Amino acid sequence: MRKTSADWNIYRTRFLIRAKQLTEPLVFVDVLGRKHCGQPGDYLVESSDGSRRIAPQKIFEDVYVAMGPADGNTPSPFREMPMSSVKRRAAANRSQASA
Numbered sequence: 429m430r431k432t433s434a435d436w437n438i439y440r441t442r443f444l445i446r447a448k449q450l451t452e453p454l455v456f457v458d459v460l461g462r463k464h465c466g467q468p469g470d471y472l473v474e475s476s477d478g479s480r481r482i483a484p485q486k487i488f489e490d491v492y493v494a495m496g497p498a499d500g501n502t503p504s505p506f507r508e509m510p511m512s513s514v515k516r517r518a519a520a521n522r523s524q525a526s527a
Contacts, residue, residue, distance in 0.1 A: 435448045436474075437494060437495075437497050437498055438494075438495040438496055438497070439493060440492065443476070445474060445475055445476070447474065447483070447492070448472055449469065450466050450470050450482075452468055453466065453467055454472065454482065456480070458480060464482045470482050470485050470488070471485065471488040473488070
């Protein structure tokens with residue numbers, strides 16, 4: 429399977445993920461030894477930790493909201509961020525929520 433950024437889109441629920449809709453059947457075994465099977469229409473989902481899974485189309489489209497394409501110009505939730513930046517953002521979010 430070829431992985432190009434043009435094929436991926438960014439979606440969100442509580443967490444940001446990258447996903448692409450399958451156009452052909454896909455079967456793979458993940459690093460934990462679990463077998464994943466998908467059919468055309470299902471989604472290949474990649475989490476920020478790099479793990480991948482298959483989500484059935486009906487469930488995926490009911491749960492996830494598209495955020496846009498995962499191109500080179502889009503800020504990626506999958507890039508490492510210095511811990512100081514994470515702490516600053518968390519503190520800012522807490523102060524906004526309490527306001």
